[in-house]
Amino acid sequence: MPGALSTILVLLLAVAVGLYQFYLSPLLVTNGFWRDIEPVGNTDCSSVPELKACEKLVLHQATGVVYLACSTPEARPKWIPGIGAFEENAHNDYVATYDPSTGKVTRLNFENFDSERGFASHGMDVVPSATNSDEIFVYLVNHRSPLDGKDPRIVGADSVIEIFKTKVGSSSLAHVTTVEDPVISTPNDLIGYPDGKSFYFTNDHGSFKTGALRTLRNYFTSIGSVGYCHVEHGCSLVVPKIHAANGIAKAQNNTIYVAATAGAAVSVFERQEDNSLVLTDVIPAEVPLDNLSVDANGALWVAGFPKLSAMFELMKNITIPSPTRAVKITVNTGPGAFYGEKYKVEKAFEDDGTIASGSTTVAYDAMRNRLFIHGLAAPALVHLCDQGYDNGRNHFQPLTYSH
Ligand SMILES: *[C@@H]1O[C@H](CO)[C@@H](O)[C@H](O)[C@H]1NC(C)=O
Numbered sequence: 001m002p003g004a005l006s007t008i009l010v011l012l013l014a015v016a017v018g019l020y021q022f023y024l025s026p027l028l029v030t031n032g033f034w035r036d037i038e039p040v041g042n043t044d045c046s047s048v049p050e051l052k053a054c055e056k057l058v059l060h061q062a063t064g065v066v067y068l069a070c071s072t073p074e075a076r077p078k079w080i081p082g083i084g085a086f087e088e089n090a091h092n093d094y095v096a097t098y099d100p101s102t103g104k105v106t107r108l109n110f111e112n113f114d115s116e117r118g119f120a121s122h123g124m125d126v127v128p129s130a131t132n133s134d135e136i137f138v139y140l141v142n143h144r145s146p147l148d149g150k151d152p153r154i155v156g157a158d159s160v161i162e163i164f165k166t167k168v169g170s171s172s173l174a175h176v177t178t179v180e181d182p183v184i185s186t187p188n189d190l191i192g193y194p195d196g197k198s199f200y201f202t203n204d205h206g207s208f209k210t211g212a213l214r215t216l217r218n219y220f221t222s223i224g225s226v227g228y229c230h231v232e233h234g235c236s237l238v239v240p241k242i243h244a245a246n247g248i249a250k251a252q253n254n255t256i257y258v259a260a261t262a263g264a265a266v267s268v269f270e271r272q273e274d275n276s277l278v279l280t281d282v283i284p285a286e287v288p289l290d291n292l293s294v295d296a297n298g299a300l301w302v303a304g305f306p307k308l309s310a311m312f313e314l315m316k317n318i319t320i321p322s323p324t325r326a327v328k329i330t331v332n333t334g335p336g337a338f339y340g341e342k343y344k345v346e347k348a349f350e351d352d353g354t355i356a357s358g359s360t361t362v363a364y365d366a367m368r369n370r371l372f373i374h375g376l377a378a379p380a381l382v383h384l385c386d387q388g389y390d391n392g393r394n395h396f397q398p399l400t401y402s403h
Pocket residue numbers: 251252253254255297298299331
């Protein structure tokens with residue numbers, strides 16, 4: 001029998017080594033256990049501490065004004081359905097605008113919005129109306145508390161998508177409609193269309209609203225999803241299984257990008273006539289990725305977490321710095337393009353967390369050379385940085401991998 005036992009032990013060891021090599025080791029590398037932080041483009045930044053804990057920011061290209069979906073450092077850690085924090089039932093999050101040319105912060109008032117169940121911010125999109133360029137649609141994820149005093153730790157958040165309307169320069173947001181659907185289960189981010197009626201969104205944990213196991217599942221299996229809704233025609237899942245779906249963004253054409261946190265990659269989809277999405281590419285990006293945006297030149301900007309563990313610390317205590325990276329992805333037009341390097345992936349910004357901490361969202365104003373960085377538990381909006389962006393000096397540091 002000792003022979004059989006040692007054979008079993010050897011087999012178990014082999015399985016453990018295999019698991020480590022194939023799963024755990026790449027996971028630890030991706031999540032930054034051994035990563036050194038190398039500052040890039042992080043000098044001379046301006047910060048706006050009045051705006052805290054803003055999960056998502058969206059640039060209004062025509063005016064250069066930035067819209068932010070924010071919370072407070074006190075409230076945020078108590079209610080983050082995406083990581084299973086369900087402590088607080090009253091939500092008082094808000095949307096603000098920041099005008100970098102005047103430095104003015106405006107907190108927008110909700111109008112015609114039954115906010116009895118509150119507003120708990122997460123993903124957002126801001127889209128000029130197709131029919132009136134003065135009018136702007138604001139699409140927001142709202143992680144409401146469950147009805148009838150049900151325990152959110154058991155049933156999860158009652159998440160919906162809210163559509164609001166505003167005008168350029170206005171200080172109010174008029175509620176248009178609330179979109180509720182079983183398909184909108186764990187919404188994270190969304191892209192809205194200029195009709196004010198349709199959007200794509202990611203579910204970061206698919207239909208798993210609660211439970212510790214879902215986090216583990218999300219690392220190894222594809223439980224995330226992408227859905228599409230039209231207020232008149234309802235909602236459906238268009239990508240039923242995708243690995244750790246997080247931020248979503250669209251280009252001027254029908255290309256749609258979805259970022260994966262755990263997979264550290266961006267999936268590229270083409271929107272079809274019937275609103276389905278066809279996967280055309282996957283761009284690896286080395287670090288866990290978060291929210292995405294596309295600038296006016298078609299470059300894709302992504303917030304990354306060079307140290308994922310620090311991010312979890314920050315969510316508990318806003319004073320703990322969490323390193324930040326902004327990645328810029330463009331179509332490679334250089335010589336590498338001939339050798340199958342279709343995309344150029346560059347590090348545009350990296351900081352150890354002292355200047356920009358825990359960033360979950362970046363946007364670049366390509367017309368005015370302005371970079372904006374914020375995060376769900378970050379202490380301030382950080383922008384501009386390195387006059388370089390203004391002078392067109394190139395700080396970008398190419399990353400060593402390509403695709
Ligand atoms: C759509 O636009 C993006 C960004 O400008 C570009 O990279 C992509 O190649 C375009 N896709 C098609 C199918 O033209």
